[in-house]
Amino acid sequence: MTTAFGRPDTTTRLQRPPLDASGEPEVEPVFWEGEPAGDAWRDPGASAVIGPPAVSEKAAEDGEAAQVGRGPLLSVPELLFGRRVKPTALALLLVVALAVGAAGGVVGWLFGRAGNELTDAGVTLAEVKPGKERPVGSVADIAKRVTPSVVSIEFKGANVAGVGSGVVIDGAGYILTNDHVVAPAVQDSSAKLTVVFIDGKRAIARVVGRDSKTDLAVIKVEADNPTVLQFGDSDELAVGDTVLAIGSPLSLSNTVTEGIVSALHRPVTAAGENGGPQVTYDAIQTDAAINPGNSGGALVDSSGALVGINSSIRTETGGSVGLGFAISGNYARKISQDLIQKGEVKHADMNVNVRSASAETAEGAQVQNVPDGGAAAQAGIVEGDVIVKVGDRLVRNAAELTVAVRDHEIGETVPVTLARQGRELTVQVTLRSD
CATH class of the missing domain: 2.40.10.10 (Trypsin-like serine proteases)
Incomplete structure (x- = not known):
């Protein structure tokens, strides 16, 4: 502490340069001895010297600036490796890199194959080149x-x-x-x-x-050259014949279903639209799937001819259960032709009110009321009579009487068989318009 913070020793003197033999201080020669003082920084005691101008006086007088040269650019090998590399060395390096990459790919492929022994990238499945043969009259041919x-x-x-x-x-x-x-x-x-x-x-x-x-x-509709479906003869159908139903069930357009004719001359009745007259028609029953949206579509036979217009189904579930009904093609042709030619249709009628009846002695349409002046009244039909046959067709209920009468023309006289008080008789009825 005394040494560090005490008063300085008064006997201490600043170091002086050594003296020569004559008693004068020795001075070492400077390293620029004998050289001109071109650089002011070489002699700390020298005065500052201003360097030469950036532009020579001649260039300044001529108005031209000194041109500064550009150094050489680095080549790609110098940029990558920091020095020049021989072309052969570069080529060899490229070959080595490609070989390493290929080896890595092969190793990866091998590991991939080893990962799942059940796969095989070399398998190619066989394909049958010829198209499927579809004979004329097949379902596919008819649908097309x-x-x-x-x-x-x-x-x-x-x-x-x-x-x-x-x-x-x-x-x-x-x-x-x-x-x-x-x-x-x-x-x-x-x-x-x-x-x-x-x-x-x-x-x-x-x-x-x-x-x-x-x-x-x-x-x-206005359409250019539409494809027309020709009518067939629905009277030639037999139970068991193959039929196709074509339409747009559940908004699925161009749907084709196949089935058979399950029954013929099946009377179908339904309530009219918004309180309109009751709908009654002679139907072809089929098990070809028919659903909402099929209505109005085609029922065609094995030749592709139109034999019915799909109209309704009978179901307790709301879906198709194999009980579909189509309006017979022959009757639909007659009605549509009248609509096109006249805009309306008139039907043959007996002008009688009936209900379905079934008893041990008779089954048919029992007369409930006979309006005066009608065809039935003119023929002598009375209340209580049970109509069992119109022309050649049996009548088993009220709906069947309607379709049996409509099979005939207005003004045509047809034999009507009925049961009255336990006996059977036939009367001639001249049909009138409804």
């Missing part, structure tokens, strides 16, 4: 020929919307469908009918005529 003539019918308005089906029956654009398909659009002035063809083309449809009693209607 028929589906272009079956259309979807869409109706949409402020309060109604739905989809049904239809069949092109004439090249002028006439389409046959069910009356209950077009009825909502007719009853709602804001609604419009649109027909959609198999190729996606759409056309606005207009109603030509309706027959609410038989649930048939004809509409018309």
Whole structure:
């Protein structure tokens, strides 16, 4: 502490340069001895010297600036390796890099194969080149020929919307469908009918005529050369014959289902649209799947001819259970032709009110009321009579009497067999218009 913070020793003197023999201080020569003082920094005691100007006086007088040269650029090898490399060395390095990459790929492929012993990238599945043979008359052949003539019918308005089906029956654009398909659009002035063809083309449809009693209607569109479906003879059908139902069930357009004719001449009745007259028609029963949206579509036979217009199903579940009904093709042809030619249809009628009856002695349509001046009254039919036959057709209930009478023409006289007080008799009835 005394040494560090005590008073300095007064005997201590600053170091002086050594003296020479004459008693003068020795001075070491400077390293620039004998050289001109070109750099002021070499002699700390020298005065500052201003260096030469950046531009020579001559260049300044000429107005030209001194040109500064650019150094050489680095090559790629110098940039990558910091020095020049021989081309052969570069080529060798590239070959080594490619070899390492290839080796890594092979190793990865081997590890990949070893990861799952069940896979094999070398397997190629066999393919049969020839197309499947479809003989003429097969379901596929019939569907190919028929589906272009079956259309979807869409109706949409402020309060109604739905989809049904239809069949092109004439090249002028006439389409046959069910009356209950077009009825909502007719009853709602804001609604419009649109027909959609198999190729996606759409056309606005207009109603030509309706027959609410038989649930048939004809509409018309403007279309260029539509595919027309020809009518067949539905009277030639037999139970067990193959039939196809084509339409748009559940809005699934161009749906084809296959089945058989389950029964013929099955009378079908249904309530009329919005309080309209009761619907009654002679139906072909089929187990070909028919669902909501199939209405108005085609039922075709094994030749692809139109033998029915799909109209309804009978079900307790709301879905298809193999009980579908189509309006017979021969009757649909007659009704549609009248609608196209006249815009309306008149039906043959006996002008009698009946109910279904079944007893030990008779089964048929029992007369409830006979209006005066009607065809039945003129023929002598009275209340309580049970009609069992019209022409050649048996009558087993009230609906069958209606379709049996409509099979005949207005003004035609037909024999009607009936049971009265336990005995059978036949009367001649001249049918009138409904």
